[in-house]
Amino acid sequence: MRIVLDAMGSDTCPVPDVEGAVLAAREYRDETIIVVGNEPLIKQELNKHETSALKIEVVHASEAVAMDDKPAVVGKSKPQSSMHIGMNLVKDGQADAFVTAGNTGAAMTIATLFTLRRIQNVKRPALSSIIRVTNGKTIILLDIGANTDSKPDWLAQFALMGQIYAQKALALSNPRVALLSNGEEETKGNLLIHETAELLKSSAMNFVGNIEPRDMLKGNADVIVSDGFVGNIAIKTLEAMGSVLFNLIREEIKRDPIALAGGFLAQRAFRRVYRQVDPFEIGGAPLLGVNGVVIIGHGRSNAKAIKNAIGQARMAVKGQVIQSITQGLADTPAST
């Protein structure tokens, strides 16, 4: 398997990106990691690591997408970006997956409109987030921001793509699909939820109804579907609340010496908590609906996150996610 990593993705690229590629090449010895970006910079970083026994290739890209590049513009204005070149390697069959911690909107635009394009019958690609919830369970939430003002048949497709991803790449058997809503009763939800529920009920999916945020975080469903506006606010609220609480705890513990001593003694417990909610343990999540495996990580990714995002890409390729989605959409009335 050949996995492309965008070296110019993360906020502090290419340092964590290249180190993550090295970690991945060490952990997944059978796979080749193709690092795309500014070649001199990449080589400089690679030289900091022992890579002689590793399958790492470098492909030069003369441009890089910045975090503040406008997605609508950058697809045209930087045709030689590492995103373009990396995704085209996948499109041309020279690689199996593309991983980036870069500008999400740009990755989506470049994938959808300039390189990989949509899988046949896909109405809208969807961004997902893979979250580890209580008891080590893993859920996939989509769409988390690609589409606002979604239509019911788009959401039904997100559900199908999410279900296939959960099954094939996350190894969940018969994943439970739910709609993120303001209450679990059938009467709850807005018009979009009501109409989507009808579509899902008549599908072959294991649709378990509406789910509230609390039950989502308990892992009471595996695939949580929402409009991109709502999903984005939910995921950002999760992140914001987590960071507010950790900061508050840190500040309050520092405020008195006894608590500080206590915090010191309890730090192993805190580390265990943090590991359970650390988004970098997952590393990245797929952009679903484009014709190739694309995994997008957080801009703040560290090397471990990059390595784990590459691991996520590897699972998606092994699970033949693209083939399954292509097949699933060809078979399913919701796609017509």
Place this chain on the structure above:
Amino acid sequence: MRIVLDAMGSDTCPVPDVEGAVLAAREYRDETIIVVGNEPLIKQELNKHETSALKIEVVHASEAVAMDDKPAVVGKSKPQSSMHIGMNLVKDGQADAFVTAGNTGAAMTIATLFTLRRIQNVKRPALSSIIRVTNGKTIILLDIGANTDSKPDWLAQFALMGQIYAQKALALSNPRVALLSNGEEETKGNLLIHETAELLKSSAMNFVGNIEPRDMLKGNADVIVSDGFVGNIAIKTLEAMGSVLFNLIREEIKRDPIALAGGFLAQRAFRRVYRQVDPFEIGGAPLLGVNGVVIIGHGRSNAKAIKNAIGQARMAVKGQVIQSITQGLADTPAST
């Protein structure tokens, strides 16, 4: 001032409700607290407290709304509920405000359709949540669940009502109004956000644009406006994430004796953290748009929460919120 408390509201009513009324009567000596509900039960609870010097009155109600009563039905099926009788006291001018920790949907229906009814020109009443965020700042988020599929002019009214409440009852001068969105740029948001932003820009309000959850929790705006479906998911996600993290920390600290000792030493710090995020410190938030002060608290309210909800009602009455909203809607083009 005379404030009505629904004794039959909270999940464990009337115990915390009545105790909260006693605490409020003690703290706000000038005000009369009218406790409405099952008179024998209320008196039994009152007898547990020293109330001889307090201004507490009891009004009997032969029925009580249960948490699982359907809002659409209970307005008609239980016309003698403590909610009906309590709100009618406000409607008839015998009291100034109504407070309940009961069934939110029922309170809204009974207020809107059976007793107080809407303030003139109000398109839709909105449920709000008052949240204490970083640095002790207070924000008001609305709508958090009364209306799904809101229209732009409804949201513009929520903004106006929230702004007036923030000014009059929360004592914030020139409150900043923002739309909860998936990004702060003007291009972010869904159609509803875009159309509402246009209305708010042309209003006299201090509209500061879109706000993301992270900046909401930093208190970067005072009045956060959203559709009820989205607001409900945001508030439930906040609560769920808070409870997940506190539980995780508790579990992990218990898992090893050193961490447990540390947790013991740090408990004062934890208590300070908890106090800052404890919803019971606020107690309740207004149902805005009905023609009378109605404060709704959480079903899990304890006595302190009930007392604080009564305090919230007191601030709203002192601030002449209803008069100001009536005036504001009469003056504002968005209300026509």
